[in-house]
Amino acid sequence: MYNNDFIANMLDKIAxxxxxxxxxxxxIRAYRMAAACIRELTFSVAKIEEVKKxxxxxxxxxxxxxxxxxxxxxxxxxxxRSLVEEIPESLLDFLKIEGLGPKRVGILYRDLGIQNAQTLKEFALNGKIQELNGFGPKIVQKILDGLEHWEERKGRFxxxxxxxKVQSLLAAMRSIPGVTQAEVAGSSRRWKETVKDLDILVTGDKEHAGSVMDVFTAYPEVESVLSQGATKATVRWTMGIQVDLRFVDSDCFGAGMQYFTGSKEHNIALRTLAKDKGFKTSEYGLFKISGSKETxxxxxxxxxxxxxLGMDYIPPEMRENAGEIEAALSGKLPCLLEHSDICGDLQMHTTESDGKNSLEEMxxxxxxxxxxxxxxxxxSKAMHIAHGLDEARLLxxxxxxxxxxxxxxxxxLLAGVEVDILKDGSLDLEEKVLRECDVVVASV
Structure with a gap:
């Protein structure tokens, strides 16, 4: 049975x-909206047997x-299938490259037959792309830069x-009898924009480690089990990301979280500092070195x-070896923004257009x-598919x-509108009506 993410991805691919x-x-927007809707559902679309539902x-x-x-x-x-017969799926990767929108990707394919990154780079370097109408030297350089960044990000999520998905997995792990802690480490804990893989650490009663491994490898997101042992397992999820889980002793859990959270650069710098202070660091703990004795x-x-180590606690988001260790040693770490610091939101939709909740609910x-x-x-009204508001409805x-x-x-509670900028540069709604709003968001 295909899960909601798979179905949503197919709709996004069509779009x-x-x-x-x-x-x-x-x-196009209809497909995007349907995909977004399916991702938010709490039940499986594949289980619906009647199209009317x-x-x-x-x-x-x-x-x-x-x-x-x-x-x-x-x-x-x-x-x-019909679309793929007309347009190679490989072109979808080009949409992830800065400087390339759908229109330019289409031109590159139709006029030069470019279907892969290697040919794209070759034609950008030999001047063939620059010969096309609308592709000047600045655009070509932007494509080359974007191609380089895309290559670096490839294989990341x-x-x-x-x-x-991680939060759902952690909830499942924490519900297992005997488990006292389950957390995610790695770059996702550092809130990086993209992640290559996931590291999950679990601790608790060791006699339940086998149950943890069984639940983890049988989790609905799992596409394949790459390895499974008594205290460690590795799987690949249907979205393609690799997930590692380790069951660790409770007295090592903090050290493990520090070690597997990274970053690599932060840990190297921390290890050097520890050595200078007479300590040794590892995923099992911090040890004081005295001759041949480790405590x-x-x-x-x-x-x-x-x-x-004589420093303030460094939040995961700061662990990049970008001066945070020195700041922690001197007690000068900056404060991170928290959710509680957010005072409001100036762009929100309701069921009056394409939102999913009523005004009262929002x-x-x-x-x-x-x-x-x-x-x-x-x-506003130009967005027909989103049931946009005309002047009378807006008032x-x-x-x-x-x-x-x-x-x-x-x-x-402020009254506003997201008004489209039309092709001729004018706004989608009359100015005298827009003046009645507290907030106007202009949208292209």
Whole structure:
């Protein structure tokens, strides 16, 4: 059975190929919206047996519902197969390269037959791309720079796609009897934009280590089990990322988290500092060296690990060997922004256009988050597929927002709109109507 992510990825692939073909933007947006909707569902789309029930899901229309049913049963659909016959799938990778949008990718394919990164680089260097209309020397250099960065990022996964899956896995690990701690380490814990793989550390009653391995390797996201032992297992998820899990002793958990969180550069610098102070660091703990004798002085938690080295605790997000060790030694680490520092949000959509929640629900959710203000900025009329607002609807909507505002006197509920900039440079709504808004977001 194909999971929601797989189905959503197929819809996104169709949207991207349509973009390269320069198809209708509203059709493209419909596929994007359906894909985003499916990713947020808490139940499996593949289990729905009647296409009519798919129509009942906000954001999914009849035509796309039929394609979802086809993908659910076969892993593909006729629309995607037809598109791939016209446009090589390899072109989708080009959309990840800075400087290359769908229109330019289409031109490169149609005019020069470029289908892979090697040919793209070759033609950029030999001047063939620069001969094309709209591809000047600056654009070509931007493509070369973007190609280099893309090569560096290849095989990495966006953090926003990884985090929700990691949280679900950790919840499953923590629910196992005998488990006392389960956390993610590595670059995802350092909140890097992309991650190559995942490191999970678990501790607790060691007699339950086998259960942990069994649950981990049988987890629904797992595509294949690469290895499994008594205290360590490695799997590959369906999204392609490799995940390593280690069951460690509780008195080593903090040291393990420090070691596997990295970064490599931070750990090398920390190891050098420790050596200068007469210590040795490892994934098992911090050890004081006295002649040939090693005495463990820290390991159960990270805070004591750093404290024993005479420094403040360094948050994972700062561990890049970019001056954080020196700052921690002198007590001058800067404070990180926290979720509690966010005061509000100035672009939010509701069910009045393409949002998934009502005005009241948005206001109540924002208040629950501790926000002081939000701006409701639903789409303007040019965004037909998103049920955008025309002048009359917007004025009525502003009035509704103002009335709702009265229910929450300690909270600032602002009335706004996301207005399209049209091809001629004008705005999608009359200025006199826009002046009634508290906030106007201009969108291309």
């Amino acid at each position: 991207s190929l349509l973009e390269i073909k320069e198809e209708n933007r509203f059709k 798919l129509w009942e899901i906000p954001g999914i229309g009849k035509a796309i519902a039929e394609k979802i049913m086809e993908i659910s049963s076969t892993g593909s659909c006729e629309t995607l 966006p953090l926003d796609q990884v985090v929700p 463990k002085v820290a390991g159960q938690n990270e805070e004591e690990f750093y404290r024993c 206001a109540q959710a924002a208040i629950a988050l501790g926000y002081k203000f939000i701006a409701i900025t639903d789409h 009525r909507w502003i009035e509704t927002i103002h009335k709702t505002r009265e229910k929450y006197p300690q909270f600032h």
